[in-house]
Amino acid sequence: MTLVIGLISGTSVDGIDAALVDISGTDLDIKIELVARATYPYPADLRERILAVCAGAAISMAQLAELDDAIACTFAQAAQNIQIGHENPTLIGSHGQTVYHKPPSQPITPIGYSLQLGRGESIANQTGITTVSNFRVADIAAGGHGAPLVPRIDAALLSHPQEARCIQNIGGIGNVAYIPVRRDNWLEKIRAWDTGPGNSLLDLAVEHLTDGAKTYDENGSWAASGTPCSPLVEHWLSQDYFYLPPPKSTGRELFGVDYLHQCLQDAQAYQLSPADLLATLTELTVASIVHSYRTFLPQMPQRLLLCGGGSRNLYLKRRLQVLLEPVPVVTTDEVGLSADFKEAIAFAVLAYWRFMGTPGNLPTATGARQEVLLGQIHSPLVVSA
Ligand SMILES: Nc1ncnc2c1ncn2[C@@H]1O[C@H](COP(=O)(O)OP(=O)(O)OP(=O)(O)O)[C@@H](O)[C@H]1O
Numbered sequence: 001m002t003l004v005i006g007l008i009s010g011t012s013v014d015g016i017d018a019a020l021v022d023i024s025g026t027d028l029d030i031k032i033e034l035v036a037r038a039t040y041p042y043p044a045d046l047r048e049r050i051l052a053v054c055a056g057a058a059i060s061m062a063q064l065a066e067l068d069d070a071i072a073c074t075f076a077q078a079a080q081n082i083q084i085g086h087e088n089p090t091l092i093g094s095h096g097q098t099v100y101h102k103p104p105s106q107p108i109t110p111i112g113y114s115l116q117l118g119r120g121e122s123i124a125n126q127t128g129i130t131t132v133s134n135f136r137v138a139d140i141a142a143g144g145h146g147a148p149l150v151p152r153i154d155a156a157l158l159s160h161p162q163e164a165r166c167i168q169n170i171g172g173i174g175n176v177a178y179i180p181v182r183r184d185n186w187l188e189k190i191r192a193w194d195t196g197p198g199n200s201l202l203d204l205a206v207e208h209l210t211d212g213a214k215t216y217d218e219n220g221s222w223a224a225s226g227t228p229c230s231p232l233v234e235h236w237l238s239q240d241y242f243y244l245p246p247p248k249s250t251g252r253e254l255f256g257v258d259y260l261h262q263c264l265q266d267a268q269a270y271q272l273s274p275a276d277l278l279a280t281l282t283e284l285t286v287a288s289i290v291h292s293y294r295t296f297l298p299q300m301p302q303r304l305l306l307c308g309g310g311s312r313n314l315y316l317k318r319r320l321q322v323l324l325e326p327v328p329v330v331t332t333d334e335v336g337l338s339a340d341f342k343e344a345i346a347f348a349v350l351a352y353w354r355f356m357g358t359p360g361n362l363p364t365a366t367g368a369r370q371e372v373l374l375g376q377i378h379s380p381l382v383v384s385a
């Protein structure tokens with residue numbers, strides 16, 4: 001068994017999810033035990049600075065360096081906290097904070113770009129634990145999107161001998177992994193892509209509607225009291241991204257502040273109440289997910305497993321259930337894997353695989369030319385006496 005810490009802050013920029021995981025086995029035949037889990041919210045000013053950069057604010061190189069280090073310190077602190085009361089972990093896998101993601105686009109920019117802040121060298125030195133970071137760059141160098149990376153972990157931990165499954169993450173951005181029945185050439189048949197907005201537009205709308213007093217629609221109850229405006233959903237679904245064939249990835253660069261402003265402008269003609277607006281934005285997330293399955297999957301799954309914060313949005317979950325009928329919609333918790341901490345667990349596994357010499361990407365998910373080792377290894381400085 002190897003004790004590994006996984007750390008990530010996702011596109012919602014709400015804080016650092018930390019998982020302390022005991023991992024054994026090799027490649028896709030691994031077993032994990034979640035020993036400890038916690039979310040450490042960002043200090044409010046740091047969150048604001050990150051969101052501003054994600055929304056395109058110009059900052060100087062000095063400010064970039066300072067932001068990189070502030071994020072690394074917050075991640076290092078999360079790693080220190082999660083291990084209290086446990087044996088010393090061997091390894092940290094730290095995703096860092098995505099602040100910019102540009103998918104490759106043929107033929108103009110055949111190589112994409114993805115920037116995660118919170119440098120691993122600093123985390124290794126502050127914690128004294130070897131840290132793997134910068135997981136996306138090797139896949140991008142191999143011609144891939146560098147995302148989504150979690151599908152290989154989904155394959156290892158959530159594949160089933162008799163059941164084809166979709167694993168749908170609903171974070172700021174949504175992403176799906178279709179995992180066929182685990183037999184024959186199942187690995188080659190996996191499909192995965194970013195489905196589009198998860199909670200990003202919803203969260204921004206809630207902030208807008210409450211003048212910043214609320215940051216999300218708890219359990220989806222506000223949206224549940226409204227009615228989706230079907231013509232608007234139809235109109236929004238005509239966005240190019242939803243028709244791009246996989247592999248594909250996206251981020252707050254597309255489904256962020258400017259996108260919401262356009263949605264608000266479009267909604268004016270329909271004089272929607274705040275609840276109707278939230279119901280309509282929720283429907284966009286749901287409809288874009290279902291549309292992408294019907295368009296790009298070889299067949300519908302036998303079960304849908306939800307994870308990410310959006311799996312707590314009961315209205316969103318109910319709408320998914322209705323549109324996907326008769327496919328059962330449950331959370332990954334119900335099959336034994338934490339829906340809230342799956343991404344943090346995934347980066348612990350990716351660090352473990354990096355050390356075992358096991359590739360972390362799935363070319364069918366990211367579009368890379370080949371499987372590659374993911375992550376750069378940073379050993380802590382040895383302090384001489
Ligand atoms: N109880 C709840 N009810 C409704 N929505 C919720 C609830 N809890 C969390 N969320 C939503 O989930 C979001 C956070 O989800 P999560 O932490 O999975 O995102 P992320 O990991 O930052 O994003 P990504 O997966 O795109 O990187 C919140 O911003 C909120 O919109």
Ligand SMILES: CC(=O)N[C@H]1[C@@H]2OC[C@@H](O2)[C@@H](O)[C@@H]1O[C@H](C)C(=O)O
Pocket residue numbers: 010011098101114146147148149150151169171172173174175194249250251343
């Ligand atoms: C560039 C980036 O950070 N992408 C995230 C984002 O959040 C969800 C979706 O878009 C996914 O593709 C990815 O994260 C997860 C951890 C992944 O790589 O699988």
